[in-house]
Amino acid sequence: MPRMLDVSDEVRAEIGDEEADRLLAGENAPGSYDCTSCRTQGDSEQERTSTVLFIGDETAVLAFAHASCLPSQVVQVTEEQLQGAVKSITGDTVDLEPDKIAPEQAVLGVTSGLVLLAGELHPALVVEPTAPIVRPGATGAGDDFLPLLIEQGFMPVTAIESAPSVLHGWSVLLAAGQLHAVLQPSANGGQPMAWWQAHQPLQVTESWRATANKHQQVLVFAAPVGSIGRQPREDLLRDALDKAAANGKLVAAAMPLAGT
Numbered sequence: 001m002p003r004m005l006d007v008s009d010e011v012r013a014e015i016g017d018e019e020a021d022r023l024l025a026g027e028n029a030p031g032s033y034d035c036t037s038c039r040t041q042g043d044s045e046q047e048r049t050s051t052v053l054f055i056g057d058e059t060a061v062l063a064f065a066h067a068s069c070l071p072s073q074v075v076q077v078t079e080e081q082l083q084g085a086v087k088s089i090t091g092d093t094v095d096l097e098p099d100k101i102a103p104e105q106a107v108l109g110v111t112s113g114l115v116l117l118a119g120e121l122h123p124a125l126v127v128e129p130t131a132p133i134v135r136p137g138a139t140g141a142g143d144d145f146l147p148l149l150i151e152q153g154f155m156p157v158t159a160i161e162s163a164p165s166v167l168h169g170w171s172v173l174l175a176a177g178q179l180h181a182v183l184q185p186s187a188n189g190g191q192p193m194a195w196w197q198a199h200q201p202l203q204v205t206e207s208w209r210a211t212a213n214k215h216q217q218v219l220v221f222a223a224p225v226g227s228i229g230r231q232p233r234e235d236l237l238r239d240a241l242d243k244a245a246a247n248g249k250l251v252a253a254a255m256p257l258a259g260t
Contacts, residue, residue: 006050008072014053015062023051036063036070069199076186076193107131108196112179112204113234114211115219115241117163123212125172125182126237127196127222128229145224146251152184154222154251160241163219167253170195172218174259177209178202182220183258212257221252 005024012020035042036052043049048067053060053074107130115124133145150156153167169185171192178201183192204212212218227244231237244250 004044004046004048006048006067006072008051008074010074011051011053011072014055014060014074033064035065040066042066075197076191109230110179110182110196110198110202111228111230111237112202112208113237114208115160115238117161121207121211122163122215122219123208124219124221125179126228126241127182127220128227129225131225133224143224145222146249149222149251154220154253156248157221157245157250157252158248160238160245160250160252164252164254166217167220167255170220170253170255171258172212172220172255174204174209174212174257175201177204177206179204180259182255216257217254218257219252219254221250223250 007020007023015023031045032041032043033049034040042064044064050065050067050070050072052063052065052070052072054063055074055076109128109130111126111128113124113126114121116122129145132143133148134142135144135148146154146156153170155164157164169192171183172179173181173183179198180201181194181197184195186193221241223241223244227247227249228237228240231240241250
């Protein structure tokens with residue numbers, strides 16, 4: 001039975017017409033699947049389903065998502081990110097040596113808010129993973145989230161008093177008033193790739209959007225799991241940020257705003 005699949009032109013170009021036609025005919029497509037975006041079950045016989053192709057340096061994985069969660073697309077990721085995500089996407093790992101089994105991939109939680117600096121409001125994003133981030137290839141336990149970000153150019157923050165320096169090559173993608181992604185430079189000098197991408201575009205407040213358009217940049221703060229938490233109010237979010245900074249568990253960077 002034909003599946004209700006969407007195969008975008010860019011996915012077709014990567015997998016070839018023959019494979020794309022087989023998918024559309026239902027030969028290679030699954031009936032039920034776990035959506036690669038929201039992680040709930042979908043059924044390609046009953047609802048529109050997007051094909052999402054994750055491409056690393058050496059490996060590619062075809063995943064499926066509710067069309068309402070993600071459009072059919074090609075997502076460029078690092079090989080380490082792809083290997084770490086393979087188990088959650090397909091239920092198995094590929095091309096991994098026994099001593100390098102990938103840990104379960106953590107999810108980056110992102111909260112938007114306004115931060116007061118020297119009497120002026122600035123748009124901010126606060127990033128906190130759902131689990132410790134281990135350096136690719138590391139076998140021991142621990143949390144390398146902040147060291148990895150510092151290596152990318154984020155700066156440690158001990159007190160939130162002034163805007164951090166701009167991290168060139170990175171940007172925050174806002175479209176039609178919704179937050180879509182945080183983009184980082186491509187390793188090979190090509191198009192920027194998503195460091196974080198919203199499963200579904202996140203709505204931001206009109207005041208946040210207006211402030212972002214005014215400054216044309218966004219302050220991005222990051223802390224290890226358990227440092228900030230989901231705070232219901234901006235004053236509580238600021239208190240949590242100040243505490244994380246005082247405890248040496250906060251890094252930050254300013255990023256240009258892409259979009260409006």
